[in-house]
Amino acid sequence: MATRALVIGGTGGIGYAMACRLAADSKQTTVLISGRTQPQNIPHPNIEFRSLDASSMSQIQQYTAAYKASSATPLDLLVLTQGILTMAGRTETPEGLDRKMALHFYGRQLLIRELLPALKDDAKVVIVLDGLRGSAPAKLVWDDLDLKTHFSLANAANHCISMTDAMVQGWAAQQEGTGKKIHFVHAYPGIVSTGLMDSLPWYMRGAAKMLGGLLAVSPETCAEYMLNGTEEAAKERAAVGWSCIDDKGRVVAKKPEWTKEEIKKVEEHTWKVVEEAIKAGGEA
Template sequence: MVNLPTVKAHNATLKSALRPGIVAVFVGGTSGIALSTALALARYTLSPKIYLIGRNQSAANSAISTMKSINPSATLTFLKADISRLKNVDSVCAEILAKEKTLNLLFMTPGYLTTRGRDETAEGLDRKFVLHYYARMRFVANLLPLLTAAAQDTTLGSSRLSRVVSVFDPRAGVRIGGTGKLDYSDLSLKHTFTLGKCGAHASIMGNFFLEGMAQKHPLTSFLHAYPSGVNTGLLRDSPVTSAVFSVLLKPFMVPIEESGERHLFAATSGRFPSKAEGEGIQKNVDVAIGSDGTKGNGSYWVSWDGEVFSPNRKLERVRAEGAVDKVAQHTEEVFRTMCEEGRTYP
């Protein structure tokens, strides 16, 4: 475990370690882990430019007011969008691309808990699956030019930061006896949807899509992070009330402020370098083992405490089956069908 004092000590260095005016996008940023991390970023950096993406204008107003009180020099923008529709993801990204030349951090947490079954959007995908996987990966694909530009900004020297953090659970597909397998005949779960399979597919596909992106885009680092138990408001769409949930699980929960500190550490620490950076790091430097077992490979499956997960034979077997390429091909097909051709996904 990376202890909390170490996390806070690292975060306290960011005002000197990072240039003023870094740009960060928080998807799902008006509440929960994304908001707590955005607040921490505002606290520890100089004149950051922070984009919050969500659906709730009132929550956004409150978040921006709090952030302004923490750091009056911050530039704060709320982009309102229902990102369960990929065309809305594209619209939001177009706004960011029009305003910014670089992007240092893309941080994503959208999702919700539900007991309902498949809830198909007008685009032909399940809403929960979109929020946990497809929308996040669309943000990555769309904003990569800005992330790459940030990594190539030679004026920043050693303070360059280009990182993607998707907060879900890299191990959801293998927990509690999960097989870790992907149904390649129905990756979108159009015909075989269950809530369990949805969670497993979103987790495993997120693992291997981001791993593939780290290979293809070696200047950016990609983290798939497990949040542990944090009371984030995800239960707002569940019949179980958030209040009851909080009381029952409070002894096992990570406080939301600590979660923000820890996720800011994951989002900025040199322990998680890009592939290009990792290849040049000396052996005795504290660099994490990447998702494929290679030190500093640019893709990391990170637990709530700042440590990477140990190898898992089920996930290694999925990788050996060609999951990186198969998941990328499927995801690109979905994007091409829906976003470029404007058709409903079959």
């Protein structure tokens, strides 16, 4: 599919399966994978590993600066799958962000912002989170978007999903009049058989694995749906510049469209929080 791809979160689970699928499809494709730990098995010689703690905004800034300085070949595909499954309450990183929200939202948006100059004019950006379930401005706590005082697992999920929807629409809108045709996809992977369930409390693992055994697909099947769906969505909604796809890679219809004012509020909040985190990381 792509000749050069970068998969953040590509060291395990869905991201690893997507990276392997891309590398296997063409020996001419270079696939870079990044995460905290290098996989024990890298099955294709055209996969390269670069270390990154994607929960740290300052590390992301350093990583993207180094990437842009070292690579003259633009990216065809940027895939963002980093994440964590946890039942813990708000758990702050050294930069003052909830770790779950840092991985699922803030870090992903910073990676897009910093790597935009490194993308081809017709590149695709895939955010694997939850592009299926309804998300809307009404689900946000507008005066506490980073959930300093209103944190719950449900609020964190709603905020990350909803703000991602707002941002993909905002990224697409920014291309108007530039001649660029980068397509932004918010994807829902569904239930996938990865090792994430092992991170649940012991008393929840049995039921989760039983349910997963009945409903889950393999990471390889999910990767196929996500990659094929991205290609088809980019064709179907080329004029719009953004898409949400479900666990079979089908375009989700009737997603709420955010107003310019709502998108601007999310963007301003996002960059304010990100810049504060980068400053805190630099001072640590």
